[in-house]
Amino acid sequence: MARRRFRLVPQRTTVGTAVEDAQTEAEELRGEAQEWLDGVPENLQQGDVAQRLEECISVMEGIDLEIEVPEAAAGEKVEYQEAMPADKRRGPSRNTRAANIAAMLEAAAAVLSEWADALEKKGDAGAVDEARTVIEQISTAQQELENADFPGMFG
Numbered sequence: 001m002a003r004r005r006f007r008l009v010p011q012r013t014t015v016g017t018a019v020e021d022a023q024t025e026a027e028e029l030r031g032e033a034q035e036w037l038d039g040v041p042e043n044l045q046q047g048d049v050a051q052r053l054e055e056c057i058s059v060m061e062g063i064d065l066e067i068e069v070p071e072a073a074a075g076e077k078v079e080y081q082e083a084m085p086a087d088k089r090r091g092p093s094r095n096t097r098a099a100n101i102a103a104m105l106e107a108a109a110a111v112l113s114e115w116a117d118a119l120e121k122k123g124d125a126g127a128v129d130e131a132r133t134v135i136e137q138i139s140t141a142q143q144e145l146e147n148a149d150f151p152g153m154f155g
Contacts, residue, residue, distance in 0.1 A: 005085065005086055006083045006084060006085060006086055006096070007083075007084055007085075007086050008081040008082070008083060008084075009081065009082045009083075009084050010079065010080075010081060010082075011079065011080050011081070011082050011104075012077065012078070012079050013077075013078050013104075014074060014075050014076060014077060014078060015069050015073055015074055015075070015076045015078055015108045015111055015112060015115075016069045016073075016074030016075065018078045018080075018104045018105070018107065018108040019065075019067050019069050019105070019108055019138065021104065022065060022101045022104050022105050022108075022141070023065040023066070023067075025097065025100075025101050026060065026063060026065055026098075026101055026145065027065075029060060029094055029097060029098060029101075029148075029150075030057060030060035030061065032094065033053055033056050033057050033060065033094070033150065034057055036053060037050060037053040037054065037057065040053070048151075049151045052149065052150075052151040053150075053151060055149070056148050056149060056150050056151070059144065059147050059148045059149075060145075060148055062144060063141050063144045063145055063148075064137065064140070064141060065141050067134060067137045067138060067141065068134070069108075069112075069134060070127065070130050070131060070134065072127070073111075073112055073115050073131060073134075076111050076112070076115055077111070078104075078107045078108050078111050079107065080103045080104055080106070080107035081103060082100045082103065082104075083096050083099060083100060083103075084096075093150070093152075094150035095149070095150050098145055098146075098148050098150065099146075101145055102142045102145045102146050105138050105139075105141060105142040105145070106139075106142055108138055109135050109138040109139050109142065112131055112134060112135050112138070113131075113135055115131060116128050116131035116132055116135065119131065
């Protein structure tokens, strides 16, 4: 029987905090990739790992996470599952961390969608339009983040 490589850890936060955390964590990942690329020896800078890092950094730089959540929705509760290595002595890989950020954004977008639906029933068209714009921004960022492919430590 194969061992599970990951365990899912339930997380609870708010829409505002989820988006802020996604911004921070995505920037940390991009910075780590840039530091890694900067540290690649000159004779390996044209290699596969360096090229994959450059592509990943380019994708990460193109992600617009400057998202302003409507103040009225910022406190809405969000629940999502975060993947963590089954071996508690190990931290998550960069790809796993990116997937966790995407999961956080997906959950925030789902809660905002429900919030917008409730506003629509109340007839608050302006707030609904604002919420739908934010949902679109979050969904776009999530999809772009899923395209970031961090190379493994050894290729």
